[in-house]
Amino acid sequence: MSGPSTYEPKYAAAKWMDKRLPIIRMGVDFMGFPSPRNLNYWYAFGGILSLCLMSQILTGIILAMHYTPHVDMAFDSVQRIRRDVPFGWLLQSMHAVGASMFFLAVYIHMFRGLFYGSYKAPRELLWIIGCAIYLAMMATGFLGYTLPWGQMSFWGATVITGFFGAIPFVGESLQQWLLGGYSVGNPTLQRFFSLHYLLPFVIAALVALHVWAVHHVGQNNPIGIDVKTKEDTLPFHPFYTMKDGFAIAVFLMIFALFVFYLPDALGHADNYQRADPMKTPPHIVPEWYFLPFYAILRAVPDKLLGIILMFGAIVVLFVLPWLDTAKVRSMRFRPTTRRFFYIFLFMCFILGWCGGNSPDDLAFTFGHKNVMVDGHEVSEAIGMTFKTLSRIGTIYYFGFFLFLLPVLGWIEKTKKLPDSITKAIHDGEA
Amino acid sequence: MGIKFMKTLIVGATLALGGLGVANVATASDAGGTHKLEHQKWGFNGMFGTYDRAAMQRGYQVYREVCASCHALEHLSFRHLADKGAPFYNADTPNPNDNDVVKAFAKDWSIEAIDQDTGDIIDRPGIPADKFPLIFPNAIAAAASNGGAIPPDLSLITKSRTGGADYLYAILTGYHEAPHDFHVADGTYYNTAFDGNQIKMAAPLSDELIEYSPYMVAGEHGAEPHEVAAPVATTDQMARDIVEFLTWAGDPHMEARKRIGLATFLYLFIFALLLFLTYKTVWRNVKH
Numbered sequence: 236m237s238g239p240s241t242y243e244p245k246y247a248a249a250k251w252m253d254k255r256l257p258i259i260r261m262g263v264d265f266m267g268f269p270s271p272r273n274l275n276y277w278y279a280f281g282g283i284l285s286l287c288l289m290s291q292i293l294t295g296i297i298l299a300m301h302y303t304p305h306v307d308m309a310f311d312s313v314q315r316i317r318r319d320v321p322f323g324w325l326l327q328s329m330h331a332v333g334a335s336m337f338f339l340a341v342y343i344h345m346f347r348g349l350f351y352g353s354y355k356a357p358r359e360l361l362w363i364i365g366c367a368i369y370l371a372m373m374a375t376g377f378l379g380y381t382l383p384w385g386q387m388s389f390w391g392a393t394v395i396t397g398f399f400g401a402i403p404f405v406g407e408s409l410q411q412w413l414l415g416g417y418s419v420g421n422p423t424l425q426r427f428f429s430l431h432y433l434l435p436f437v438i439a440a441l442v443a444l445h446v447w448a449v450h451h452v453g454q455n456n457p458i459g460i461d462v463k464t465k466e467d468t469l470p471f472h473p474f475y476t477m478k479d480g481f482a483i484a485v486f487l488m489i490f491a492l493f494v495f496y497l498p499d500a501l502g503h504a505d506n507y508q509r510a511d512p513m514k515t516p517p518h519i520v521p522e523w524y525f526l527p528f529y530a531i532l533r534a535v536p537d538k539l540l541g542i543i544l545m546f547g548a549i550v551v552l553f554v555l556p557w558l559d560t561a562k563v564r565s566m567r568f569r570p571t572t573r574r575f576f577y578i579f580l581f582m583c584f585i586l587g588w589c590g591g592n593s594p595d596d597l598a599f600t601f602g603h604k605n606v607m608v609d610g611h612e613v614s615e616a617i618g619m620t621f622k623t624l625s626r627i628g629t630i631y632y633f634g635f636f637l638f639l640l641p642v643l644g645w646i647e648k649t650k651k652l653p654d655s656i657t658k659a660i661h662d663g664e665a
Numbered sequence: 666m667g668i669k670f671m672k673t674l675i676v677g678a679t680l681a682l683g684g685l686g687v688a689n690v691a692t693a694s695d696a697g698g699t700h701k702l703e704h705q706k707w708g709f710n711g712m713f714g715t716y717d718r719a720a721m722q723r724g725y726q727v728y729r730e731v732c733a734s735c736h737a738l739e740h741l742s743f744r745h746l747a748d749k750g751a752p753f754y755n756a757d758t759p760n761p762n763d764n765d766v767v768k769a770f771a772k773d774w775s776i777e778a779i780d781q782d783t784g785d786i787i788d789r790p791g792i793p794a795d796k797f798p799l800i801f802p803n804a805i806a807a808a809a810s811n812g813g814a815i816p817p818d819l820s821l822i823t824k825s826r827t828g829g830a831d832y833l834y835a836i837l838t839g840y841h842e843a844p845h846d847f848h849v850a851d852g853t854y855y856n857t858a859f860d861g862n863q864i865k866m867a868a869p870l871s872d873e874l875i876e877y878s879p880y881m882v883a884g885e886h887g888a889e890p891h892e893v894a895a896p897v898a899t900t901d902q903m904a905r906d907i908v909e910f911l912t913w914a915g916d917p918h919m920e921a922r923k924r925i926g927l928a929t930f931l932y933l934f935i936f937a938l939l940l941f942l943t944y945k946t947v948w949r950n951v952k953h
């Protein structure tokens with residue numbers, strides 16, 4: 236908890252400043268913020284995310300100086316950046332790979348919160364702001380992917396904006412309003428660029444609220460019990476600046492691995508082809524971080540229902556604090572829920588796998604049977620399709636939030652909580 | 666902390682790899698799946714891989730004498746050939762516009778331009794600053810001359826196809842006799858690497874289609890430049906050379922990227938180590 240400020244200005248200039256705009260005090264309090272002493276490396280991802288956001292904004296601003304948001308020039312301007320702008324290849328790669336790293340970090344950050352029950356009182360609003368950030372990130376990622384105007388940019392944008400067309404009554408006009416026309420075209424590209432530039436600053440403002448909220452309620456911790464005494468905490472600096480700093484350096488190495496050695500591993504080859512409205516690619520797939528939602532969308536035959544489910548998958552996150560009825564925060568003390576959590580994590584990967592494949596292809600082959608095609612007997616594989624698999628995943632996804640968490644909260648016998656963080660550390664339980 | 670950290674690291678790595686694995690499976694699954702690409706050994710692969718200058722220079726000759734009758738290099742200018750790391754870089758004329766070899770190449774192409782005195786549209790010899798010209802004025806003309814198929818831009822060909830260099834090599838060496846029960850439509854050619862096995866490009870390469878010119882190797886440490894005999898232009902040799910050249914054309918800063926990557930890693934490694942030691946020192950009296 237923040238508590239009263241203990242900062243005392245020493246120098247005349249600092250005192251003068253403190254009376255007028257206590258910004259030094261704010262900084263000092265921030266650095267000395269009492270953090271639970273048992274935070275592990277999963278707690279470094281907030282800092283990592285802040286770094287990702289700054290990196291995206293900085294590289295993005297420079298890219299925008301060289302990029303041209305016009306259907307006839309966008310693709311070439313990206314090539315010019317990669318070839319002719321000094322270190323343009325580095326900036327472009329950092330920005331594109333950075334988006335993936337940002338999502339990787341945010342997913343770990345969110346699963347962390349899920350595991351340690353960080354969404355429970357008094358952190359509901361903190362969690363909800365986090366969900367809003369995630370939503371804004373998804374929008375930014377989608378808009379940004381359109382800008383290079385490759386085949387996947389164009390067709391991804393066409394498919395995603397097509398969802399809006401399926402909304403009853405207002406759908407069609409909504410879609411036209413979003414696109415600035417009847418199909419994805421120059422007006423679309425220009426407004427997407429404008430919004431892609433705007434949204435990161437909205438995210439930055441939301442992050443400020445998010446961090447303010449963390450500092451107001453205090454951080455949760457791996458055992459999920461409240462901080463009781465000053466003994467339970469350590470000042471943020473130097474304890475966590477150094478620990479998180481180390482984690483950040485390790486994260487940057489993974490980042491660098493992709494930027495320098497695998498710059499295309501996370502992208503799609505089709506996006507190196509100029510957008511062609513006359514030529515639909517055989518498979519339209521979104522970026523990896525949208526795949527689980529894409530699988531949920533295609534799990535049902537009805538387009539509208541698919542869209543409702545897809546948005547529903549995000550809406551449940553917003554109301555999660557009221558779905559989980561358990562009093563105990565950390566899953567370390569919830570043995571049954573913890574098992575279901577691991578299955579949930581696994582199902583998210585399964586859904587991602589389904590999202591990257593055609594629904595009618597086989598995920599698993601069980602055997603072969605002979606069928607007649609045009610009077611010839613051919614052997615045909617039988618097994619489970621990706622559609623069936625994504626249905627299982629979708630049912631588990633919603634079942635976890637809407638059934639398991641509310642019910643387990645009532646019936647689960649939780650393990651005994653330690654008396655305090657300090658005691659838990661002493662007993663080797665933290 | 667040792668064990669805890671290892672646990673975190675392993676779980677983190679699993680999550681990351683799992684996620685990326687899903688991403689990769691997703692990308693790989695649209696390779697068509699009809700054929701398995703054979704992996705070739707390329708000098709530019711791997712962490713320390715670099716381009717083979719001589720192969721790239723021969724590859725340019727293949728492009729100029731064979732592919733250029735149909736395919737453009739949309740994203741290249743002549744000067745790019747003389748950039749640092751490019752096939753015809755010359756340390757004596759670091760400014761690509763002064764590079765004699767590239768000046769001669771450029772002059773060999775005719776470029777449409779506007780006469781500065783009359784305003785007429787004229788053809789003039791190229792200069793290094795010019796872009797490689799388009800081969801067909803527009804897509805309709807390109808399709809009309811090629812049985813309805815458009816020869817794609819080659820400057821991004823290794824990037825825009827799953828399989829990259831291996832795929833390009835497979836296409837160029839994938840022309841074989843069609844199996845008896847396979848019907849090859851008129852105007853198409855049987856190719857094992859192409860999706861659907863029927864491509865509208867006739868086999869562009871055949872043994873000794875061109876004759877490689879011998880090339881000069883700059884003498885190192887003040888030695889005289891000397892001439893090196895070129896290999897025989899077999900189909901396989903030409904395919905490898907054009908792959909080398911086009912891989913460079915798609916990724917001209919690859920060598921710098923890997924070099925800087927190595928330095929970055931070294932830096933981050935030391936940085937991480939120092940942070941780790943500081944962290945351990947700061948926490949040494951804290952039970953956690």
Ligand code: HEM
Nearest residue numbers: 278280281282284285348353362365366368369442454455
């Ligand atoms: C731009 C993206 C984001 C940034 C920069 C960011 C930043 C931070 C920072 C600096 C912290 C404190 C350090 C920590 O506990 O790791 C934090 C905590 C937290 N964040 Fe985020 N965050 C982002 C997105 C999200 C999202 C998408 C969610 C969930 C939907 C979320 C949920 C939380 C929660 C619940 C906490 C408190 C965790 C705890 O104390 O146990 N954040 N965030």
